[in-house]
Every structure is written in C-alpha cells, then in structure tokens.
Amino acid sequence: MEDKMLTCKDCGTQFVFSAREQQFFADKGFVNQPQRCRECRQARRTQNGDGAPIAQRPSFEAVCAECGVTTTVPFRPRGDRPVYCRTCYTAHVPAGV
Numbered sequence: 001m002e003d004k005m006l007t008c009k010d011c012g013t014q015f016v017f018s019a020r021e022q023q024f025f026a027d028k029g030f031v032n033q034p035q036r037c038r039e040c041r042q043a044r045r046t047q048n049g050d051g052a053p054i055a056q057r058p059s060f061e062a063v064c065a066e067c068g069v070t071t072t073v074p075f076r077p078r079g080d081r082p083v084y085c086r087t088c089y090t091a092h093v094p095a096g097v
Contacts, residue, residue, distance in 0.1 A: 008037040033041075064088050 001019040015037040051071040065082030077083045
C-alpha cells in the first residue's frame, strides 16, 4: 500500500490517507476510505444529529471517602453512599466489571 491523497467532502482540502491508516482500516474490516480530513472528523464528532454542539456531561465536586482528595464525578452525590476518586474506585471494583 502507498499513501493516497484524498479530498475532504466538507472543507475541500486535500489530506493524506497513509499506508499505515489504510492497513488499520483493512484490519478493522472497513471497506470505505475516509471522506473527511482529521479536523472535520473531530468537529463532526463534537456535534449531535442536528448540527448543534453536544452538551458536556455535568460534573460535581466530591471528597473521596477513602483518601480525602477532592475529585469530580459525573453524578450528584446524595450523601448516603461513599464517593471515591478514580484511583480508589479502581481499587474497590474488580477488573472487568
């Protein structure tokens, strides 16, 4: 495989579809080559179906019940259950769960 020059269907700029990327696509079973440059793909990922930006997930401050460090979590702590920082949480949850 050799590098290919492709044209982005959104912005019209040319971009390289490298041999390495082509091999990755083949390994994953993708049959189509990319139609957008990296920048347009990233911009597209940050939008929902109607073109509006995707709302960021809310985060809430909490104090880890084990080590006492201040952390952020993607839910509002209720106070009736312990909240852990990422490090302590991974130590409490078995791998693969």
